[in-house]
Amino acid sequence: MNQINYPGYPNHLNRDNNPKAFHCPGGIKNCVKTQIIKDLYRDDSNYLDLKYSEIFKLLDGLIIPTNWSNSASMFDFCISVIGLESDQKKWEVIQELIQCCGFIFQFENVCIACDRPYKLSFYQQNLLHAEGKYALEFVDGYGVYAYHGGERPQGKRCKNKEYIEPGTKVKLPHTGEYGIVVHCWYSDEILDFDCYIAFFGESFPGRETDCRPYIFRYAAVSLEILD
Template identity: 45%
Template sequence: MPKKFIITALTPEQELLIPVYREKWVPIAYSMAPLERDREIAAINAAYRLSNYPEPEILFYDNPLQAIRSLARVGERPHDYLGRDLNIKFSKRVLDHLTNIINRQIAFELQVKIANRMRYLDSPYYWNEENPIISSFLFESNCLREQLTIDLDRFNPELEYQHTYKFTHSITRPAAWSVHACVIDFCISVLKLEYDRQRWQAIQQLIQHCGFLMRFERVCIACPRPAKMLFDDNKQLHSDRESALEFPDGYSVYAHHGKHPDYDTYNWRTS
């Protein structure tokens, strides 16, 4: 059997298309448009099927704090009702599976080059004080998880930490995968690489039609997109004077250059 050809370099014409795909996916990553419930349900169900799990019960909440406060009270062991966290399973069976198919057809050095060119407008691609990197895509942070931890401890100290921890650390924002989807899209559309059509469609649907998700075996918790996001120059959640992220119902998250401004102090006080 002949050895498959591995792409090691881009043509000048292909190089010129990199900004086109970055400009396509950046607005998707930052979208705060209201979601369409039917499309959101279809995207969640498709992702579960591809992860080899039955379609889940889907519960909709206005924000993650509301969801956790409600579900952490379901019996003494809420995760008996929810099932195990599926984030890692989905990553392995869908996103990683698709990425591995793409990566087998392209040299590692070129993979890194394309990813860097998609994410950063200019070199250098690694931060230093003289030349800080400027990202096109949001750097996802733990600010939401940290805000939830503080608020749950403040307002619901009766809830078991081991239960609420499983909720806070299961939260994902599929739109954050846009930085990877941008590369995959370029490799499929421009380089004409082989790919898994079902998995690529499922990833696109989750990115484009879902807000924040907490995915468990039997239940998927869905919350809307943010109604507000504020950033510093390097696309980290940040605001000195107000919340940096806010849900449509007003639930707010505070951030200072990608970190919750009170979390370290909170940890020290409660440890």
């Protein structure tokens, strides 16, 4: 496992000796979204249940300025080498955001800019990962947990050609949704087992509930078996 530290923080206003770019390991955006949802749910689960769509609107506004690097390189060549005219002030702002800003939440009439994290830990294939500690940490103490670029598995990942018994509790890792397998069959379309799952959302409901599940179809290998 590799780790990057930016020891100059929290005195981050003096950037002369700090790296001029910040490369994000794989899965970082999903990990940040997952951590924010968990923190909000822990603070006020009732609010999150009622405002779930609003929470996802908030998270959809998350962008990572370093993702602009490829386009910025082209602009830099056109401006610095070819000598094309540009708005110098706007160009300096774009460079500053890419070099110094970790995340931006953009909304109508409001924009929240976050500094870069001072510590990143990642595993093979450039995936955000740490065991028993934050994989991404900011100077104010806030951090994000990650396990091989995602959440730590709660159960056993289904293997190829593995049948899942109807009634089995499962989780869809890339969305964090929980459900119960309704039907599982071998599909000639995908040459593997396919399933209908009754999903309940981010958690299983209690015994007495008016929650109505929603049915989706997923390949068995995309599921995590919880039973």
